Amino acid sequence: MNKKKLVVFSGAGMSAESGIQTFRDTGGLWEQYNVEDVATYNAWIKNEALVLDFYNQRRKQIMQAQPNEAHKMVAALAKDFDVQVITQNIDDLHERAGSKKVLHLHGEIMKGRSTANADLIYDLKSWEIKQGDTCALGSQIRPHIVWFGEPVPEMENAILLAQEAAIFIIIGTSLNVYPAANLIHEVPHHVPKFLIDPGEFSLSSVPHLTIIKTTAVEGMKKLQQQLKKYL
DSSP, rough: OOOOEEEEEHHHHHHTTOOOSSSSSHHHOOHHSSSHHHHHHHHHHHHHHHHHHHHHHHHHHHHHOOOHHHHHHHGGGGGGGGGEESOOOOOOOOHHHSSSSEETTTTTEEEEEEESSSSSSESSSSOOOTTOOBBBTOEEEEEEOBBBBBTTTTTTHHHHHHHHHHHEEEEEESSSSSSSSGGGGGOOOOSSSEEEEOOOOTTSSSTTTTEOOOOOHHHHHHHHHHGGGGG
């Protein structure tokens, strides 16, 4: 029996309950740092040490964090559905919770890559990338992150997955970061869509959308009941 394809699109609110600091909310990282100073290619050229330190500190925090109940509930959906996760998050909490198919739109903080060849990607064993850590070509390793202003290599794959969804669930994203925010508009008209987030949204034009205005964990608890009718 073929399982229905259930696509989960997650953002920063998914990991907030694991203690991972969000970027855009009040008190978030972008109030403490200027994007231009730590999350652009120009920042890397201008102050490599500062950029490395910023992501080293994020990596250390993520390594100490644990998947929350929402991550685990998403992973558990694989018992009944063909689950594909698309995430804006750079952490590995979906994987650690047990999700097998995870597409990272904005990169993966637990990986580094060559500055000379973007195809040379390395799993990191510790929280730190140091100046002088080099790839096989002798070039400095940078965080494997999509910085502001850089193309999003996985966007086309994410669009294809959204178009194939039989159920589409959005968790913990403001839908303010483009091009990722456009994904909801790629989902077929007739497909049931669910949005779990406590924020305010103007999505009246999106058909078959149920909004659950709460946090990721509470929202997933409520959604579990609603999903039973699609089995």
